[in-house]
Amino acid sequence: MSRVITLVLVDDAGVSLGALPPFEVPEPWWQQVGGIVDGARRHHGVDVAVLRLLAADRPEPPGGHLTYLGQVTTPVAVPLEPVPVDLAPHPLRAPWARPCGPARSLAWATGELHRLGRPVTATVQHRTWNLSAIWRLDGEHGSAWLKQVPGFFRHEAAVLRWLASVAPATGPALLAADDAGRILLDHVPGEDRYTADDTERAAIAADHHLLQLRAADHVDALVAAGVPDLSGPALAAWIRRWLAPYDVSAVADLLADLDDRLDQVRDCGLPDTLVHGDLHPGNVRGDGRRRVVIDWGDSFVGHPAFDILRLTETLAPAAAAPLLDAWAARWRADVPGSDPRRAVDLLRPVAPLRFAAAYAMFLANIEPSEHPYHAADVPACLGAAAAEAKQVIRPD
Structure with missing residues (x-):
């Protein structure tokens, strides 16, 4: 799958100059613009800085015919097509x-x-x-x-x-x-570990446990430094705040009982700590000698189970079970009397519910032309939360 790109050019004053003839780039993911910069130079001899997405011919990524805005700082020799484009300022436009x-x-x-x-x-x-x-x-x-x-x-x-x-x-x-x-x-050497197998994911989980164990003693300092506090009842309030504009009928019971569910999670005895928030293998970079966790923007102070749930999210149950068992065993050893497995079971529907709220927050803070990046994510995550909520939590 690839993208067909229409690149509308502006000068450094933001005045529209017209659009380059469409060209194809191999990368399907809309936010990746290296191929657009290379394509504009290769096909049209134009050096450009891509500013933002203007329009898409489909409701969500990847692929398709996309229109982007790009800035040039030197004269353009190639003929440009006049195109109607709204370049009015928007209060939510990123710098x-x-x-x-x-x-x-x-x-x-x-x-x-x-x-x-x-x-x-x-x-x-x-x-x-x-x-x-x-x-x-x-x-x-x-x-x-x-x-x-x-x-x-x-x-x-x-x-x-x-x-x-x-x-x-x-x-x-x-x-x-x-x-x-x-x-x-x-620079971090290596490559993003999207293709990590079960063994590598187990090693990532073991490393992350040690980090979260240390962070549990530093949560006050982390919150004081600006890390969002989504521990306990704060998480429920945050989820309800961002999902308020949406149809949440599919998760109405889950939301109604959310405070009680989080109280039960707290009773499982695990400490609040630093949560990465999006710990999939693609956010781990390695070169065979070491692994580095990248992209900490989604991080918050909260329950450690959110990260192991994300790390095992795409695995079949049989493959995920050993990683979850090992995760629970580590926490039971370090926090005697705790019940990590019950905490995981209780938080299974809360994890996609939290992601739904996060995507809703993104949408509330971006201009409408970029809504297609995330618009489909909110209902998808609400559906996943509803499906998880139907599962029976095993007894203590």
């Missing part, structure tokens, strides 16, 4: 999605790297969408990554600082950060 936004962020990052004695010789745009913008910055001293995120993810820098001080090498090295959501990260 990197505005003309000159990428240039300002790259100027900050190159300045920080120069200060660190790592001058930049080339920059490559990799991603832009409502949740982040990512560039690679190369130089003689290696590569670094610039990531800029919206306000609800800005605690990622605080988490990375905490990881560096308490559990070095478990997360990317933070080189710099500012109050505009920009973070500068040192």
